[in-house]
Amino acid sequence: MTKMTESALNEWLEQHKVIEQLQAAIQSNTVNPPGNEILLAERIQSILLSYGIEAKLTIASGTSTRANLIATIRGANKGKTLVFSGHMDTVPIGENVWKVDPFSGELREGKLYGRGTADMKGGLYALLYSFIKCKMENKVTSGELIFAASFGEETGCEGAQEIVAEKRLPPFDAMIIAEPTDNQLFIAHKGVLWLRIEGIGKTAHSSMPDHGINAIMALHQFMNRLKTLDLTVADHPLLSPATLVVTTINGGLKANVVPDYGAMTIDLRTLPEHSHDQIYEDIVRIANEITNNGQGAVLKVSRLLDLPGLTTDASADIVTAIQLVFRENFDQTLVGKGINYFTDGSVFQACGDGHIVILGPGKPELAHQPDEYVEIASIAKSIHLYTQTVVEYLR
Numbered sequence: 001m002t003k004m005t006e007s008a009l010n011e012w013l014e015q016h017k018v019i020e021q022l023q024a025a026i027q028s029n030t031v032n033p034p035g036n037e038i039l040l041a042e043r044i045q046s047i048l049l050s051y052g053i054e055a056k057l058t059i060a061s062g063t064s065t066r067a068n069l070i071a072t073i074r075g076a077n078k079g080k081t082l083v084f085s086g087h088m089d090t091v092p093i094g095e096n097v098w099k100v101d102p103f104s105g106e107l108r109e110g111k112l113y114g115r116g117t118a119d120m121k122g123g124l125y126a127l128l129y130s131f132i133k134c135k136m137e138n139k140v141t142s143g144e145l146i147f148a149a150s151f152g153e154e155t156g157c158e159g160a161q162e163i164v165a166e167k168r169l170p171p172f173d174a175m176i177i178a179e180p181t182d183n184q185l186f187i188a189h190k191g192v193l194w195l196r197i198e199g200i201g202k203t204a205h206s207s208m209p210d211h212g213i214n215a216i217m218a219l220h221q222f223m224n225r226l227k228t229l230d231l232t233v234a235d236h237p238l239l240s241p242a243t244l245v246v247t248t249i250n251g252g253l254k255a256n257v258v259p260d261y262g263a264m265t266i267d268l269r270t271l272p273e274h275s276h277d278q279i280y281e282d283i284v285r286i287a288n289e290i291t292n293n294g295q296g297a298v299l300k301v302s303r304l305l306d307l308p309g310l311t312t313d314a315s316a317d318i319v320t321a322i323q324l325v326f327r328e329n330f331d332q333t334l335v336g337k338g339i340n341y342f343t344d345g346s347v348f349q350a351c352g353d354g355h356i357v358i359l360g361p362g363k364p365e366l367a368h369q370p371d372e373y374v375e376i377a378s379i380a381k382s383i384h385l386y387t388q389t390v391v392e393y394l395r
């Protein structure tokens with residue numbers, strides 16, 4: 001970005017009070033659970049309205065405090081559909097003590113502090129103000145640009161699932177998700193599968209174990225057998241191999257009672273090539289073998305979260321458009337990479353065969369951490385490159 005473009009952009013940010021608005025967004029507590037994203041959805045809706053842009057706010061089913069928000073700018077000519085996507089919720093502030101008030105939106109030496117600054121209100125507002133800039137400066141001549149803000153991403157993309165189920169997004173050609181990537185381009189991420197395995201047995205006095213059925217021992221056998229689960233698929237060029245972690249285990253009543261119940265959860269991070277149904281079936285088969293081995297315990301498997309991985313062709317036109325913008329504006333050669341965390345992209349890929357990329361301000365390692373912050377310069381850079389990408393992609 002030339003010095004002149006940079007100072008013009010900073011002037012624009014100041015004129016539109018972008019940082020003050022982002023501070024107000026940080027002060028709007030959307031820690032999930034419970035989420036309460038309507039606070040932020042209404043705030044964004046009124047910002048958009050002040051620029052004459054109508055946005056549709058949809059209350060989540062069964063609540064009055066959670067909502068998705070979608071706005072569209074249409075060009076005069078037919079063309080491609082590009083979606084800007086971000087989530088409005090944040091993770092809790094955690095047990096560690098923060099140096100700053102996590103809901104103050106405090107600005108110190110060019111950094112804005114608070115829960116959600118990096119993950120991802122910074123990115124969401126960079127998209128929002130790029131969207132507004134595109135409207136004001138008539139950058140969308142062909143096709144359409146959609147701004148979509150979702151609730152409940154951090155607990156399993158519930159908002160995105162409602163958007164897809166209610167068909168609130170058209171089949172799109174490309175989507176940019178502004179999760180924190182430090183303005184690096186990510187074109188692949190892993191999927192996630194959380195399973196709960198419950199063991200059901202029968203209590204007895206532990207001095208007479210033969211009268212009971214030990215649910216915990218059944219889970220123990222299950223854990224040993226899990227080692228035989230084969231997760232190998234073809235290597236992904238951008239992602240590390242799949243992982244399986246036992247994350248919780250609990251059960252038992254007293255030191256002198258044969259336990260009739262125990263439960264554990266496992267977390268699998270998969271590659272886009274994995275079939276979650278196949279993995280689930282394999283695990284159910286292991287559980288059934290233990291159920292049927294004659295010792296009397298019953299193991300039940302249930303899915304807690306099931307989101308597939310994402311992989312976008314490195315030669316997709318949204319990827320090459322972004323690469324061109326980086327070359328022309330920042331003299332940077334950008335290569336698409338892979339990440340381990342999941343995004344709303346897992347869900348939005350069900351909208352069609354659009355290409356999804358992840359690109360946003362803020363350092364990924366600060367997400368979910370105490371003293372989370374985002375650099376103002378990083379947000380300015382994102383706004384510029386989103387806007388240039390719209391011009392390049394929707395021409």
Ligand SMILES: [Zn+2]
Pocket residue numbers: 087119120153179180
């Ligand atoms: Zn996030």
